[in-house]
Amino acid sequence: MSKTYGFTTTILHNDRQKAVEFGSLHRPVHTSVAFGYQDARQLASVFQGKEPGFRYGRQGNPTVAALEDKVSKMEDGIATLCFATGMGAIGALFQGLLRAGDHIVSSSFLFGNTNSLWQTVAAQGCSVSFVDATNADNVAAALQPNTRLVFVETIANPRTQVADLERIGALCRERGVLYVVDNTMTSPYLFRPKAVGAGLVINSLTKSIGGHGIALGGSLTDTGLYDWSAFPNIAEAYKKNAPKQWGMAQLRAKGLRDFGASLGPEAAHHIAVGAETLALRMERTSANALALARMLEADPRVAAVHYPGLASHPQHGIASSLFKAYGSLMSFELKDGIDCFDYLNRLKLAIPASNLGDTRTLVIPVAHTIFYEMGPERRASMGIAESLIRVSVGIEDTADLLDDFQSALDA
Incomplete structure (x- = not known):
């Protein structure tokens, strides 16, 4: 353009x-894996990098x-x-x-x-x-x-x-x-x-x-x-x-x-x-994540919330100066006595799954799944608590999302 x-x-x-x-x-x-040329010299020229073109599907x-x-x-x-x-x-x-x-x-x-x-x-x-x-x-x-x-x-x-x-x-x-x-x-x-x-x-x-x-x-x-x-x-x-x-x-x-x-x-x-819709989705998921992080941070049953959009985050200043918004990734820890598995099982909208950046909100108990293999000592060095729940916030209606996480705490 x-x-x-x-x-x-x-x-x-x-x-x-x-x-x-x-x-x-x-x-x-x-879907073709191979690319044919009418002139064999052109094929050789493409392979030698002398002119643009496709050689084989593995390379382009x-x-x-x-x-x-x-x-x-x-x-x-x-x-x-x-x-x-x-x-x-x-x-x-x-x-x-x-x-x-x-x-x-x-x-x-x-x-x-x-x-x-x-x-x-x-x-x-x-x-x-x-x-x-x-x-x-x-x-x-x-x-x-x-x-x-x-x-x-x-x-x-x-x-x-x-x-x-x-x-x-x-x-x-x-x-x-x-x-x-x-x-x-x-x-x-x-x-x-x-x-x-x-x-x-x-x-x-x-x-x-x-x-x-x-x-x-x-x-x-x-x-x-x-x-x-x-x-x-x-x-x-x-x-x-x-x-x-x-x-x-x-x-x-x-x-x-x-x-x-x-x-x-x-x-x-x-x-x-x-x-094509990246910007629209990032604006929505970032807004949802900030609202959810603020709600959880204010709840006495939550021990800690980790989200760069919160003023309490150690690098909030860096994130605010560099990023357009704070993204869809957040995590939080529950107070002692609240089982993270029981909590996750009470959620109705958020889905226990391991992906990130989906349109749906996904949750996972980090220490017991994706970081289990590295062991407790390495997890501790990375600041990963045993109760840590990772949330990839989706594009759901904000009120519905907040209600889901709140209801699971209330239950």
């Missing part, structure tokens, strides 16, 4: 900026490419790669960019599967330092000469700690370290990590961007801010074009061609359609 439009308008009309077959308002679902597909373009627009990036899941996108960092002997600095407040992945990475030759990323000084103290990347989440799942995003970005820029930000819990509508200097941005497309719990997907967006010529692990084979393209060229080859964590076209289509 030659004119600059708002977030939703841009995403809604993005497909039509290039020719679409038969005037379709959506990009069609291209027209339907997936259309979604990648959407996500790049959302994040104000120069290129995006889509993967089968959000974890596939994070795994591509290790598969595509790191070597034995490299060092990673990661926030200790992480999604459970990301924490598990970093443990695996550490066992395979890359050292990982876990730090309290709510203070950039802790990140600075952990940096080493062989540190290749710093990894943080915007809002940590499930305890909602907010990383010291701006100061960490300045630190990484000063030291020349790749800054990777997982934006899943805020979404590109509420926050763009490029604004704080992130070189790569992760999104689990399964969550708020897809928004309806019907398709798995993940993405990795290059913001254009990082100088790949300074990254020591880029192989010569991926240095054919301008340095700004080196990182994504290697990630596409190593993360998709070699590792095979590829997003299917049907899932890409579902996510692309869901993305």
